[in-house]
Amino acid sequence: MAPNYTDFIDLCTSDESDQGLPARRALQESQPGPRIQRLRSSPALTRQALSKNSPVTTVVPTKSDSRNDQKVRGEATLTSTNPIHRASVKDSHGVGSPAGNPGNFHSTPTQQTPRKIVWTVEKIEDTLREFSYDIGEGAAKVTTHLLQNTWKKMAPAPETYSKKNWFVGMKRTPVEAGSGALKLTLKVRWNQAIRDYYQVIGIMTDKEPVPKYDFHHIEIRKNILSRNTILNFVPHLRDLADEEELKYRRWLENLENMDKTSGLATLTSKEKVNQTCRKERALTLLLYLDSWLDKLSIPNCSKATLSRFMASRTDAISSQQVSTIFGSCNSDTDSPGSVKTVKIFTEAFDRVFDNGDVWNEGAVTLHDVLLLDKSIDSIVDSKKLIKYTPNEAKPIEENITLDTFLETYSLLGCLICFSHSCEHGEYGTDNERKRFSIDVVGGITPLVGRKALQASKVNSSRSQSNNDPWEYEDFRKPCSDECFLKVRLNARVKSWSETEIMLLKAAVTFFCDQDEPIQCITAVATGRPCCDVDRQFHKLGLQLPQQPSRSGESEVKPVHWYDRFKKVLHADWQEQTITHAHHLKDHFDPCSHDGPCTKDNCECARNGLMCERFCRCTVDTCAIKFTGCSCHSQGRTCSSRQKGERPCICIQLNRECDPSLCANCGAADRANPKNAEDDQLFKQGCQNCALQRGKSKTLLVGRSTIEGCGYGLFTAENITQEDFVIEYVGELITQDEGVRREARRGDVFDEEHKSSYLFTLLEQEGVWIDAAIYGNLSRYINHQDDFGKGQGCNITPKIMYVGGEYRIKFSALGNINAGEELFFDYGAEFPNLTKKLLKEQEEQTAGKTEAKKQIKARRNRDEEEVVDVIKKTKGKKRGRKPEKKSFAARLDSDQEAGDDNEALSDEDYGPWKRKHKSEIDVEKCGKKNINSNLRSSTGRSRF
Numbered sequence: 020m021a022p023n024y025t026d027f028i029d030l031c032t033s034d035e036s037d038q039g040l041p042a043r044r045a046l047q048e049s050q051p052g053p054r055i056q057r058l059r060s061s062p063a064l065t066r067q068a069l070s071k072n073s074p075v076t077t078v079v080p081t082k083s084d085s086r087n088d089q090k091v092r093g094e095a096t097l098t099s100t101n102p103i104h105r106a107s108v109k110d111s112h113g114v115g116s117p118a119g120n121p122g123n124f125h126s127t128p129t130q131q132t133p134r135k136i137v138w139t140v141e142k143i144e145d146t147l148r149e150f151s152y153d154i155g156e157g158a159a160k161v162t163t164h165l166l167q168n169t170w171k172k173m174a175p176a177p178e179t180y181s182k183k184n185w186f187v188g189m190k191r192t193p194v195e196a197g198s199g200a201l202k203l204t205l206k207v208r209w210n211q212a213i214r215d216y217y218q219v220i221g222i223m224t225d226k227e228p229v230p231k232y233d234f235h236h237i238e239i240r241k242n243i244l245s246r247n248t249i250l251n252f253v254p255h256l257r258d259l260a261d262e263e264e265l266k267y268r269r270w271l272e273n274l275e276n277m278d279k280t281s282g283l284a285t286l287t288s289k290e291k292v293n294q295t296c297r298k299e300r301a302l303t304l305l306l307y308l309d310s311w312l313d314k315l316s317i318p319n320c321s322k323a324t325l326s327r328f329m330a331s332r333t334d335a336i337s338s339q340q341v342s343t344i345f346g347s348c349n350s351d352t353d354s355p356g357s358v359k360t361v362k363i364f365t366e367a368f369d370r371v372f373d374n375g376d377v378w379n380e381g382a383v384t385l386h387d388v389l390l391l392d393k394s395i396d397s398i399v400d401s402k403k404l405i406k407y408t409p410n411e412a413k414p415i416e417e418n419i420t421l422d423t424f425l426e427t428y429s430l431l432g433c434l435i436c437f438s439h440s441c442e443h444g445e446y447g448t449d450n451e452r453k454r455f456s457i458d459v460v461g462g463i464t465p466l467v468g469r470k471a472l473q474a475s476k477v478n479s480s481r482s483q484s485n486n487d488p489w490e491y492e493d494f495r496k497p498c499s500d501e502c503f504l505k506v507r508l509n510a511r512v513k514s515w516s517e518t519e520i521m522l523l524k525a526a527v528t529f530f531c532d533q534d535e536p537i538q539c540i541t542a543v544a545t546g547r548p549c550c551d552v553d554r555q556f557h558k559l560g561l562q563l564p565q566q567p568s569r570s571g572e573s574e575v576k577p578v579h580w581y582d583r584f585k586k587v588l589h590a591d592w593q594e595q596t597i598t599h600a601h602h603l604k605d606h607f608d609p610c611s612h613d614g615p616c617t618k619d620n621c622e623c624a625r626n627g628l629m630c631e632r633f634c635r636c637t638v639d640t641c642a643i644k645f646t647g648c649s650c651h652s653q654g655r656t657c658s659s660r661q662k663g664e665r666p667c668i669c670i671q672l673n674r675e676c677d678p679s680l681c682a683n684c685g686a687a688d689r690a691n692p693k694n695a696e697d698d699q700l701f702k703q704g705c706q707n708c709a710l711q712r713g714k715s716k717t718l719l720v721g722r723s724t725i726e727g728c729g730y731g732l733f734t735a736e737n738i739t740q741e742d743f744v745i746e747y748v749g750e751l752i753t754q755d756e757g758v759r760r761e762a763r764r765g766d767v768f769d770e771e772h773k774s775s776y777l778f779t780l781l782e783q784e785g786v787w788i789d790a791a792i793y794g795n796l797s798r799y800i801n802h803q804d805d806f807g808k809g810q811g812c813n814i815t816p817k818i819m820y821v822g823g824e825y826r827i828k829f830s831a832l833g834n835i836n837a838g839e840e841l842f843f844d845y846g847a848e849f850p851n852l853t854k855k856l857l858k859e860q861e862e863q864t865a866g867k868t869e870a871k872k873q874i875k876a877r878r879n880r881d882e883e884e885v886v887d888v889i890k891k892t893k894g895k896k897r898g899r900k901p902e903k904k905s906f907a908a909r910l911d912s913d914q915e916a917g918d919d920n921e922a923l924s925d926e927d928y929g930p931w932k933r934k935h936k937s938e939i940d941v942e943k944c945g946k947k948n949i950n951s952n953l954r955s956s957t958g959r960s961r962f
Contacts, residue, residue: 139363244445246452249284281756296381297381302391433456434457443455523559598645599672604628656706718734
């Protein structure tokens with residue numbers, strides 16, 4: 020059991036002679052006098068000698084006590100009151116005032132006037148330098164305590180127990196003479212050397228070894244979004260021989276260059292070490308900062324005031340973050356005297372701990388220390404969840420509009436799952452999080468207009484409410500006995516706050532199309548009675564949102580290949596849209612424009628896509644709006660097998676039925692997680708919601724039937740053709756990030772190493788799935804080419820669109836019996852796709868370099884011919900050899916060579932220099948690193 024943190028603090032202030040912590044505490048309670056003088060030098064177990072120039076670091080603070088009050092000297096610039104009170108001591112011969120003579124005005128006072136300490140930068144600096152020795156003493160005591168008590172601890176009990184002893188019946192394999200013999204040469208100093216022979220005991224067994232594997236994976240149920248990462252740790256392959264060291268170093272340099280090429284901020288190995296040392300030093304000082312401030316007792320100088328001062332002087336912190344820090348660090352000491360005190364302490368602290376001559380790479384400032392505080396770090400070092408603008412800090416007196424009040428909801432609220440912290444969205448090239456929120460479709464204002472249009476349709480059927488939109492007594496049911504539909508509130512209630520009024524206005528806007536009265540909905544959010552909410556409605560004079568005028572809009576013409584009302588596809592729909600071909604999509608943002616959807620104003624129509632439910636357009640203004648399936652109204656089930664009829668339109672478009680659009684087909688009940696284990700429910704009705712159900716077949720991991728492949732995935736139950744098997748899940752990363760990860764995981768000394776867990780999800784967008792660390796059992800599925808070779812493929816992957824996100828689904832190609840291993844085809848580029856792409860990049864770079872060398876050689880030959888002509892000219896002296904060009908001249912010649920190189924044709928470069936047309940198109944589009952078209956839509960590289 021680990022020691023308590025309080026015990027560590029007490030240990031740092033304890034004496035070596037104490038009989039343990041309990042005895043020392045009992046001694047303190049019985050003898051409240053001054054403690055024994057503590058050691059000024061560290062014990063012998065410290066890792067480095069203590070000196071004023073090299074304090075020792077630790078992670079445990081010392082306890083503040085009264086026996087170590089510092090005495091400082093100097094001139095007066097700041098004053099503070101020392102809380103130490105000293106009583107006047109009298110002996111039998113001393114002079115004092117008689118106890119019964121109150122009229123004696125010359126009596127000796129019983130207490131002295133509190134002494135005022137004057138603080139300057141030099142005094143605080145000297146005091147902090149003395150305090151820094153506490154770090155070394157604390158480290159020494161903690162180390163001594165751990166070494167003395169570690170052997171007393173019991174060994175940790177195993178977390179799992181196996182009833183079967185796997186080592187019973189194992190037999191040692193005899194070692195053959197001479198095979199694998201190990202010679203040991205021992206040098207003995209004494210002459211009495213004993214020559215003896217010992218039998219070698221073999222440790223080999225007749226049992227098969229466990230298959231090798233690369234990574235332990237963490238089980239997840241759905242894909243998680245990951246940002247671009249840099250090479251933080253040097254990959255360890257194995258112990259290197261002398262001749263392999265150079266090749267390994269070059270490999271590490273190539274990995275760092277890949278990070279730089281991708282635009283990531285990289286650090287050298289030395290810079291990484293220095294950064295780690297500075298962070299550890301700052302964390303150590305942060306633990307001691309509170310106790311040091313208590314010892315100093317400088318007025319108006321606390322961690323709160325220091326944090327506020329740091330936040331106000333830092334440009335890297337936004338205005339909203341500064342206001343949040345000010346709110347968390349409550350302090351009323353913002354006077355000029357407080358600012359002066361904080362400045363003096365900050366300067367003294369930086370003089371002591373930001374001295375590079377003393378602390379070397381561990382020099383830190385007070386700013387670095389305070390940024391690591393939990394209350395500050397959670398605000399400053401958080402993910403970029405919101406876009407900060409200069410006009411964020413608005414005065415309270417300003418009239419807040421609905422858009423301003425719901426700004427956070429607009430920027431952070433996810434359109435798919437309606438949460439503020441989820442795995443939907445993407446990371447840009449600068450690692451900035453882009454969320455799939457209302458802000459993507461134009462913000463709150465367009466959404467209000469859409470809600471008004473829906474509310475107008477609902478209210479048109481309420482003939483009783485034409486005069487007053489809030490009179491629902493004829494057709495609404497009261498929510499409680501205190502509902503406004505039953506009683507009227509006459510008693511006085513507390514006034515409404517600005518926040519409650521904005522909630523009321525937001526409810527009118529967003530719940531105007533609901534059957535439940537808005538008063539009842541708002542009452543739940545505000546905690547007020549419905550009667551009070553209804554009275555505030557009438558007091559503010561609120562009205563339902565007005566339907567936007569549609570005068571002047573042209574009638575939407577239907578398309579011949581899709582009927583949005585009958586929900587069917589016609590004729591050559593596959594040639595008119597690529598909605599079903601997810602690997603060809605390169606546009607994913609919903610459209611947000613005014614008017615009907617046409618190729619002139621709609622990005623969806625311009626890219627050959629159908630408008631989804633997240634787009635701003637409606638069924639009335641968009642002819643290509645996807646409206647779900649109509650299988651239930653036609654008496655069919657959502658299945659790919661339809662007798663003599665076309666399958667479900669959702670299946671045709673490679674998507675699962677959406678409960679928001681296909682409500683009547685039964686997808687809503689089957690997508691409910693509560694019904695995931697109800698097998699009887701899924702035997703009928705909608706059969707196109709397997710990923711939303713999330714229940715895979717019973718699968719087991721075992722040794723693969725393919726030699727040398729390690730583990731494989733086997734089915735433990737019979738699987739019928741076209742049944743859902745499992746989903747491929749992992750980290751959602753960019754294409755560049757995937758190439759860098761594969762390069763880091765590869766073995767530079769083993770080119771035949773074929774192991775990868777990357778899967779292309781969206782080819783044109785460059786989104787991959789990496790299941791190396793985070794994933795499920797699907798990461799163990801191995802590769803097979805075709806039927807007819809071995810067992811062949813028995814499952815196939817398919818990219819599906821499920822409720823706004825893209826996922827990979829494995830289905831059975833045929834009937835699979837229990838016990839069979841699962842295989843699928845990784846793609847035409849298997850097995851060394853990423854290495855091929857990297858090699859092509861190197862060849863292109865080498866081709867350009869070789870072309871420059873050829874041009875230089877041609878220029879040198881021309882110059883030599885000119886020199887020969889000069890030599891043979893009559894009457895001329897023998898010419899000199901051309902002098903070596905200066906550095907500037909060489910730069911000019913290289914530039915000219917580069918210009919000539921660009922003017923050459925493909926024939927001049929040779930076949931290895933010629934570029935494919937797809938590569939030229941990628942360069943025009945500004946793609947980086949590799950050509951994504953080389954990877955198939957369902958290809959997964961493994962090497």
